[in-house]
Amino acid sequence: MTDATAKKWLTLAQAAEVLGIHPTTLRRWADNGSIPVYITPGGHRRFLESDVVVFVKHQEQQITPNNQQAWVSYALVETRHRLQTSLPPAGLTAFDAEQREEQRELGKRLLGLIMQHIAMPVDDDSLLIEAQSIAVRYAQNSIANHLSVRDGLEIVMFFRDSLTEAAMQMPQVAQLDHEAQIRLLRKINQIFNTIQLALVEYFHEQLPPGPQS
Known part of the structure; x- marks a missing residue:
């Protein structure tokens, strides 16, 4: 038996059933390259059963909801620890009480967004658009308080470092495997x-041209 005849092909509907998703979703994943697909001369999508099996196994190795929550909890602890034990970015002191509360709400939105992003088997552009909207709102608050782009980036990197540090500790916190x-x-x-x-x-769009400190 040749390799060609040994291969088992699945239709769009069959592959979607194996994956437990709607055929429209699988069509979108195939079209954006998230899963290998073959287009027949008649324009029909066909999927190798072996490719579908590999895709399923990959999804089984994704981060579980419990691990996501463990990461969020540890990230919050790490952020508080960094705020208490290290010198926070100077720009943080520019916000008044009301603005700090809004910043906390933006932070909650960001954590929720990252959790959704983690849970998605393939990248979802709508989540990245939401991230851009959070950034714009944060930039508006920063400009209103006369912060420079450098100040804004320092604050973002401060929290980025906290979330990254929490992720680095996940194997010890929640027995997360290396791939996850x-x-x-x-x-x-x-x-x-x-x-x-x-x-x-x-x-750059809102401020007049000139050096940013």
């Missing part, structure tokens, strides 16, 4: 890269 830890770090970096770029872009 790498995925967690990648997701955190993807969100924060989006936020930092959006922050800089908003500053």
Whole structure:
């Protein structure tokens, strides 16, 4: 038996049933390259059963909801510890009580966003758009308090470091395997890269040309 005849192909509906998702979702994943697909001369999508099995196994290795919650809890502890034991960015003191409360709400939105991003089997552009909106609101508050783009980035990096440190400790905290830890770090970096770029872009759009300290 040749390799070609040994391969078992699945239709879109069959592969979607194996994955437990709607065919429309699988069609989108196939079109954006998240799962290998073959297009027949007639324009129909076909999936190798072996590719679908590999995809399923990969999903089984994703971070569980319990591990997500463990990371959030540890991230909050790490952030409080850093605020108490190290010198926080100077820009944090520029916000009044009402603005600090809004910053906390933005932080909660950000944590929820990262948890959604972690849970998604493939990247969802809508979550990155939401991250950009958080960055814009944060930039607006920063500009209103006469902070520079450097000040804003220092604050973002302070919290990024806290969340990254929490992710680095996850194998000890929740017995997270190496592959899942790498995925967690990648997701955190993807969100924060989006936020930092959006922050800089908003500053450049709103402020007149000139050096930013």
